[in-house]
Amino acid sequence: MAAERVSSILKHLSPNNPVATITSKSPDDVVITLAIRTPLCKGKKGGFKDTSLEYLMYAILKAARERLGFSPELVEDICMGNVSDGKAAYKARAAALAAGFPNTTGASSINRFCSSGLKATADIAHAVAAGSIEIGIAAGAESMTAGGDAVETPFDDEVLKQSQEARDCMEAMGWTSENVARDFGLTREVLDQYAAESFRRAEEAQKAGWFDDEIVPITTKVKGPDGELKTVTLTKDEGIRPGTTAATLGKIRSAFPQWGPMTTGGNASQVTDGASAVVLMKRSKATQLGLPVLAKYVGSTVAGLPPRIMGIGPTVAIPKLLKQHNLTIEDCDVIEVNEAFATMAVYTRDFLKLDWTKMNPRGGAIALGHPLGTTGARQIVTGLSECRRTKKKILLTSMCIGTGMGMAGLFVNEQ
Numbered sequence: 001m002a003a004e005r006v007s008s009i010l011k012h013l014s015p016n017n018p019v020a021t022i023t024s025k026s027p028d029d030v031v032i033t034l035a036i037r038t039p040l041c042k043g044k045k046g047g048f049k050d051t052s053l054e055y056l057m058y059a060i061l062k063a064a065r066e067r068l069g070f071s072p073e074l075v076e077d078i079c080m081g082n083v084s085d086g087k088a089a090y091k092a093r094a095a096a097l098a099a100g101f102p103n104t105t106g107a108s109s110i111n112r113f114c115s116s117g118l119k120a121t122a123d124i125a126h127a128v129a130a131g132s133i134e135i136g137i138a139a140g141a142e143s144m145t146a147g148g149d150a151v152e153t154p155f156d157d158e159v160l161k162q163s164q165e166a167r168d169c170m171e172a173m174g175w176t177s178e179n180v181a182r183d184f185g186l187t188r189e190v191l192d193q194y195a196a197e198s199f200r201r202a203e204e205a206q207k208a209g210w211f212d213d214e215i216v217p218i219t220t221k222v223k224g225p226d227g228e229l230k231t232v233t234l235t236k237d238e239g240i241r242p243g244t245t246a247a248t249l250g251k252i253r254s255a256f257p258q259w260g261p262m263t264t265g266g267n268a269s270q271v272t273d274g275a276s277a278v279v280l281m282k283r284s285k286a287t288q289l290g291l292p293v294l295a296k297y298v299g300s301t302v303a304g305l306p307p308r309i310m311g312i313g314p315t316v317a318i319p320k321l322l323k324q325h326n327l328t329i330e331d332c333d334v335i336e337v338n339e340a341f342a343t344m345a346v347y348t349r350d351f352l353k354l355d356w357t358k359m360n361p362r363g364g365a366i367a368l369g370h371p372l373g374t375t376g377a378r379q380i381v382t383g384l385s386e387c388r389r390t391k392k393k394i395l396l397t398s399m400c401i402g403t404g405m406g407m408a409g410l411f412v413n414e415q
Contacts, residue, residue, distance in 0.1 A: 018326035022298050023393060023412050027284035030125045030297040032411070034067055034279040035381040036060070038218045040237045040369040043144040043271035047234040051220045051273065053085050053143040057095035060275035063216040064137060065100045068279065070289045075279075076133035077106040079124050081116030081140035082373035084147030092141075113149060114338060114399045115302070115407035116140055117276060117376030122300040122409070124280050134285055140378065141275035142371035148271070149173070149372055149402060168307040169403045176402075177268065177341040178260030180311045184347050188262050191342035192249040194349075195267035195366045197356075198339060199244035202363025206240055210362060214385040239270045239369040267342035272369025276377040295384050295395070298410040299324060305404050311344030313406020314398035315351045321396075321408040329354060333392035336379040338399035339364035348398075361386055375399060380411065387413035 041047040065072050078096050082088035088109035096107040112119040117140030124136035151170050160167050221229040249266040256263055286293050303316040314337055335358050339345045379397040387395055398408040
């Protein structure tokens with residue numbers, strides 16, 4: 001550990017080598033020792049359609065406990081990202097206890113829309129860094145079968161009349177997607193081409209078994225056409241559509257014709273159920289426990305922008321995070337940008353001049369699905385798996401956030 005501390009100091013004395021700085025190792029680094037997820041299943045008709053949110057939480061936490069490599073009594077806190085369930089905090093605590101964590105392990109839920117899983121990761125990482133806890137689990141779980149993120153009743157008139165941007169916070173996500181397409185001149189052809197490539201990459205990854213080391217099998221019950229429940233074990237993502245082409249996507253009608261013609265069920269993220277979990281602690285603690293380090297948490301940030309074009313949130317969050325660490329986009333090896341809509345993914349790619357071969361190399365939410373509270377952690381799990389497979393180092397994750405924000409996270413693969 002002394003050698004690592006000296007190495008860290010020397011790296012920080014080399015201001016012209018920011019990559020060396022973030023890849024240096026120190027006992028005080030916050031590191032990831034486990035990163036797993038469930039299969040992502042089609043909302044309302046897939047493998048988790050009859051599975052409750054609390055069971056999804058329980059299943060991913062049980063899988064994490066079984067793979068910790070140390071006593072669950074050492075886990076001090078669990079933070080669970082979730083968007084659509086107002087009782088998520090109750091359910092997260094019950095799920096943790098059911099999964100075999102003692103009552104001395106705290107649990108909470110957190111909601112920053114589509115970034116909730118990354119926000120949970122950041123909160124646990126920062127608690128570890130500050131010495132508030134030694135070990136924590138960041139997770140995310142969403143049953144979009146049971147709920148979504150739509151605003152069902154108008155906000156208070158006194159709030160809405162104060163600001164147009166306050167009123168814009170009520171715009172449906174599909175509406176904001178059409179705003180992006182219209183404001184920035186995106187064409188349906190380009191959007192469908194992007195979506196087809198997402199499906200192609202995900203199909204290739206699934207057939208090659210690249211997802212296998214990130215997915216844990218989940219046993220649950222599914223109600224068949226006869227109304228009977230049967231026990232199944234789910235191991236594969238369900239949203240991937242083999243053979244999808246831009247031509248076939250071009251035949252799909254607009255999902256939101258009242259707002260515009262560009263966004264469809266084929267070039268937007270899927271309604272999906274799923275969960276994910278990441279275990280964090282300081283490097284010194286991982287060394288003490290004899291645990292392999294998967295990755296180092298470098299940092300994360302959030303940035304705001306007009307709510308009506310919330311989809312381009314990554315274009316403000318990514319530059320902010322890179323500037324904080326004196327990095328360029330070229331320094332990043334794998335870039336996971338959540339594909340809430342092809343509109344925002346295409347604009348983000350082109351505006352930031354992202355190397356498309358580095359961006360979502362296994363496909364993204366268009367092909368895999370977007371369980372809202374899960375995605376921020378799921379991107380970490382998938383991105384680190386891809387880094388391990390390709391022997392790459394720097395992982396950047398980012399997503400847009402409803403009401404006009406973006407978030408981004410930075411990690412270093414150590415496997």
